[in-house]
Amino acid sequence: MDGRFSLSDQMNSLQMVKMELGPIGTNAYLLWEDGGKDAVLIDAPPDSKDTVESYLAKESLRLSELWLTHGHWDHMAGAAELLNDEISVIGHRADKMLFEQPDVMSTFAMPGMNFEPVSITKWVDEGDALNLFGRKVSVYHCPGHCPGNLIFWVEDEKICFVGDVIFEGSVGRADLPGGDFETLTHSIQTKVYNLPEDTEICPGHGENTTVGSERRSNPFVRPL
Numbered sequence: 001m002d003g004r005f006s007l008s009d010q011m012n013s014l015q016m017v018k019m020e021l022g023p024i025g026t027n028a029y030l031l032w033e034d035g036g037k038d039a040v041l042i043d044a045p046p047d048s049k050d051t052v053e054s055y056l057a058k059e060s061l062r063l064s065e066l067w068l069t070h071g072h073w074d075h076m077a078g079a080a081e082l083l084n085d086e087i088s089v090i091g092h093r094a095d096k097m098l099f100e101q102p103d104v105m106s107t108f109a110m111p112g113m114n115f116e117p118v119s120i121t122k123w124v125d126e127g128d129a130l131n132l133f134g135r136k137v138s139v140y141h142c143p144g145h146c147p148g149n150l151i152f153w154v155e156d157e158k159i160c161f162v163g164d165v166i167f168e169g170s171v172g173r174a175d176l177p178g179g180d181f182e183t184l185t186h187s188i189q190t191k192v193y194n195l196p197e198d199t200e201i202c203p204g205h206g207e208n209t210t211v212g213s214e215r216r217s218n219p220f221v222r223p224l
């Protein structure tokens with residue numbers, strides 16, 4: 001999927017493109033405000049540079065922040081070639097080793113890939129808030145798929161970026177190193193499922209869904 005849509009009808013509405021990138025189809029999201037100059041990218045799959053930079057050029061934007069939902073290679077390996085010293089990079093400390101020594105993931109990736117490390121410039125954690133062009137973004141730590149998965153909830157826009165915590169009708173793998181299904185279940189039940197039902201979930205793979213829809217029908221994790 002590769003579509004552009006407007007998220008609100010405020011004067012400076014938030015714009016977002018969802019890009020499915022890299023060898024295993026990882027979603028990255030580019031966000032900016034109508035009339036604005038800065039853009040925020042959520043996740044940087046391998047080989048995302050050309051696609052991301054073509055949107056930046058088309059909209060006359062400069063990438064100012066990269067928010068990494070977690071340290072798995074398919075979400076971060078495209079970061080190094082996109083970054084410069086002026087871009088702040090956000091991640092959770094529990095995935096520090098994955099960000100800084102991504103080759104530890106080579107056995108779980110495609111043969112022949114090698115990964116450039118990424119330097120996180122701002123570690124964030126549960127309870128922190130980020131600023132998306134004046135909109136408050138609440139940060140939650142949702143481990144279980146990997147130790148450092150963050151979710152970013154933009155209450156004003158009723159959207160939440162969840163990385164690989166939960167998908168439409170599915171949940172993230174818990175069998176990779178650092179994963180744990182019980183921990184993942186707890187993260188989903190106590191954090192994702194506590195968001196308002198009409199919150200749109202923007203996942204790291206596949207189609208968007210809503211909190212209400214997953215609460216009602218996700219077969220892997222039922223609400224408490």
Ligand SMILES: [Zn+2]
Nearest residue numbers: 070072145164
């Ligand atoms: Zn992952």
